[in-house]
Amino acid sequence: MxxxxxxxxxxxxxxxxxxxxxxxxxxxxxxxxxxxxxxxxxxxxxxxxxxxxxxxxxxxxxxxxxxxxxxxxxxxxxxxxTKSLAIKEIRLRPKTDVHDLEVKGRKAREFLQKGHKVLVNMLFRGREMAHVDFAQQNMKTLIEQLADVAKVESPPRMQGRRMNLMLAPLKAVAGTE
CATH class of the missing domain: 3.10.20.80 (Translation initiation factor 3 (IF-3), N-terminal domain)
Structure with missing residues (x-):
């Protein structure tokens, strides 16, 4: 209809x-x-x-x-x-180092400041499934790093061999540009 x-x-x-x-x-x-x-x-x-x-x-x-x-x-x-906003994806691995996590966080910040939603995707391979707790810590670090520009739309959760986190821009930040 x-x-x-x-x-x-x-x-x-x-x-x-x-x-x-x-x-x-x-x-x-x-x-x-x-x-x-x-x-x-x-x-x-x-x-x-x-x-x-x-x-x-x-x-x-x-x-x-x-x-x-x-x-x-x-x-x-x-x-x-009608503003066409896409969902941007950031891909991580459980073994992503601190500096690399900061770089990915800066890229996510750019997307959020432009008003896009960001899907953070962490892919697990083989024995990495045993270190889900370490991966969740990385996700929490990323959330804290982006707390001033984003709100968590869906918290980190496992879907098969992936851990997904959806971040949405805060209204005040998205409206500045």
Whole structure:
């Protein structure tokens, strides 16, 4: 089920049944209150569509415009308004050294400051499964290192041979850039 947006609910050309209409031309000039047939004739002459932009007022306000161009612009505006944020992934191993952990932490900080979520993934191989407690300590160190820019969305937990941790940016930090 899709939700109709404002531009999809507008009545266009023959869908408009009410007469008279307050008509505005494509440059924004008011043409006054005229009957529907006259407005349709004007739209035809200019090669434009008659679009009902304010149906709840009496008489309804209609505008002469290229409706397909209007819908295209509205969809582009919607695409730009929705921020596309990805989940960035940082991969670690249980034997990751302190300095390497700091480097990965700095990279995670950059992602968080840009407003992205960060998935910290620690992969275990072979006998490393015996050292889960050491890996959890590394995860806690990383959480403490990023406490000023991130909150823990899902705590470190094992999923098969992986330990996952999801970090989300704090609102105050994400809004600065």
């Amino acid at each position: 899709t939700i109709a947006t404002d531009s999809e609910r507008l009545r266009v050309n023959e869908q408009i049944r009410i007469s008279p209409l307050r008509v505005v031309d494509d440059e924004g000039n008011q043409l006054g209150v005229i009957d529907r047939e006259e407005a349709m004739r004007l739209a035809d002459e200019k090669g434009l569509d008659l679009v009902e932009v304010a149906p709840n007022v009496r008489p309804p306000v209609c505008r002469l415009m290229d409706y397909s161009k209007h819908r295209y612009r509205q969809s582009k505006k919607r695409q730009h308004s």
